[in-house]
Amino acid sequence: MLEALPSPVLLIDRADRIVEVNEAFCRLAGQDRDYWLSTPIGAYLSPDQLVRFTREHAQVFATGEDLETEEVIDGHDGTVRQVVTRRRRIVFDGEPLVLTILTDITALREAESRVRHLAYHDSLTGLWNRAALNEQLAAALAEGGPAQPGLFVIDLYQFKDINDAFGDAVGDALLQAFAYRLAGAARGSDRVARTGGDSFAVLVEHCPDAESAEAECRRLLALAHIPLTGPAGDVTLGISIGAAWAQPGIGADELHRQAEFALYEAKRQPVNECRLFDAALAAKVQARRLLEADLRQALAAEDQLDLHYQPVLDSDGYRVVGVEALVRWHHPKQGMIPPADFIPIAEACGLIVPLGEWVLDRAAAMMMRFPHISLAVNLSPIQLRSPEIAGRILAILARHGMDPRQLQLEVTESAVLAMDSSVEAALARLRSDGVQLVLDDFGTGYSSLSHLHKLAIDRVKIDQSFVHDLGRSQDARAIIQAVLGIGQSLGIGVTAEGVEDETQKLFLSTFGCNEFQGYLFSRPLPADDAAAFLKSHAVREAA
Incomplete structure (x- = not known):
């Protein structure tokens, strides 16, 4: 029955001696059955792993309750494997034993890790994506204190025309080049993200007022004046920037909305312009409040x-x-x-x-x-x-x-x-x-x-x-x-x-x-x- 199981299986007695293994375990551990029946389990484990194994093994014997753990082990071929170890106390031929089954979940964890990485990073540029940026913004606001953050959202000017004229490959290369430049201009505490097709954002850790925001805008706008080299030659991209900085009591969603409102206004101006969220834009936010009132009436x-x-x-x-x-x-x-x-x-x-x-x-x-x-x-x-x-x-x-x-x-x-x-x-x-x-x-x-x-x-x-x-x-x-x-x-x-x-x-x-x-x-x-x-x-x- 043990040999019919595809998962590695061990039977271990109260003295931590192996009394039976199946072929699947032998393949994982790299020695035959006779070796393991005459070798302490510690020969396969590091000192730390042995301490944990002994403690968990004793726990199952003492309580009679099943135990499931996840751990990292070394295969005989030098590979590192992640396994789920399940232990159960049994009685076989009158002798109490612990049945231990190992399930290899390495591929599953690798897939999870890849999905996690790809989910937080933009696949084209390698920058953070919107989800990662939002998490960092929320964390920065939660910290409070004098170093309140500023958010700068950036759109490339008429980038769709470049894609239509030269194709997606050229467009992607230019996006990568701009992302590299933007990341290179970031200071140590800045966070740079690609938030959409031709949209980027920079989260600046310390931006307490309009003067600081204007200085950061000028620094970012200067990047647009340097041509980018792509498959179709040198191209100068225009950009528009919307900026907002944290005020007391403001949340991440509201700060993002303010920056997006500012960007919308900047895009109505000539290329390479920046707009800060100010009182005039706040009035437009009020119009949004009126839309809220209309929605209440519509729902009623x-x-x-x-x-x-x-x-x-x-x-x-x-x-x-x-x-x-x-x-x-x-x-x-x-x-x-x-x-x-x-x-x-x-x-x-x-x-x-x-x-x-x-x-x-x-x-x-x-x-x-x-x-x-x-x-x-x-x-x-x-x-x-x-x-x-x-x-x-x-x-x-x-x-x-x-x-x-x-x-x-x-x-x-x-x-x-x-x-x-x-x-x-x-x-x-x-x-x-x-x-x-x-x-x-x-x-x-x-x-x-x-x-x-x-x-x-x-x-x-x-x-x-x-x-x-x-x-x-x-x-x-x-x-x-x-x-x-x-x-x-x-x-x-x-x-x-x-x-x-x-x-x-x-x-x-x-x-x-x-x-x-x-x-x-x-x-x-x-x-x-x-x-x-x-x-x-x-x-x-x-x-």
Whole structure:
């Protein structure tokens, strides 16, 4: 029986002597069975490992309780292996023994490490990405004190024209060259990130006032006057900069918003301009506050809000397996306002909880006609922290007679990292009733495999930015392959967002992705159009 097991196995007696091993252990340790039956276990372990082994071995004998640990061991070939060691006290032929099984998780941890690195760094330039920058900004603000940070966001001027004229390869080379220059100009305490296609940011540790911010802007603007050398020759890139510095009581999100407001104003000026967040821009922020008031009225009246549904299809690209409900706002004066504009407002002012419940209520009513497909709705981090969130969600489903197993709640990686015990308890209650948890935009932040295990995530969604970059980024392909591999290893379903062409679908299918969402299949549709789409496509029956 031991020889039939692929994992290394040892039987060890109370005196720490090996009484039996299987061939898998012999291959790992590099000696035959006879050697190990006559050799102390300490011959295979370092002094520190031996102390830990002896302590844990004695614990299992003393308590009779199973013990599971993760550790690093040396293979006979010089490789370092990460293993999970499981110990159980047994009685064999009248003798108490400890059954020890080693499971090699080296490949799994290497995949996790690569996903972590790629998730915090921009794949093209090697700079930090937006998620990493936001974490550092939040940490700098939390420290307080006189050395308050300044945030400088940078956009390249008409970079799209360069891409269109010379191609992506030239554009990528210029982005790398500019990133190298920006990083080279950074001082020791500065943090430099690429936050978008042609967008960068610099976090300056000490920027207490407007004078300091103006000096930093001049220093950064000087970088734009030096030509960059690329495949198409020397190119001078124009830049625009928006700057904001911390004031007492300001948070990371507000500081970022102020810098982005300033950048928007800078881009309306001639190239190579910088704009500081000031009183005039603060007035524009006030206009945002007015939009908040309009959103409150829209939510109360319900006549401006609507739901669109984007189908999720199976691997054949025809059978519908679910839909994602997406809210839309038809403002009476401003027309259609994108969710990216009003969802952050709803989160900031506390409207996201009633808005989220309105979305679920309206979508659950729609799904009464389609009980055999899943419904995905986004769950904001603010909603997750709302008291009794689990009870309110289940009450909405019960009101419409919707099976909880039909619902998928999509949460972001940042929400997972910010979870406390009360949130975990709420999610556990929802899962116990059959609700599925989906980790949205997987790969854009960092969520370790331990979180996937701890929260029992049912599915992850590959962020559409990686799918979009499939054709030109080796790192995008590497991330997608790693995510799909992790999903298969852990038995977690994977859905790809933003699938727009058959080439992307073929690549994803080849590596095991079997659910797709994107314009290749359908745009988000109003309720009546979505119902017609669902009726015209085969619907997978519920298991």
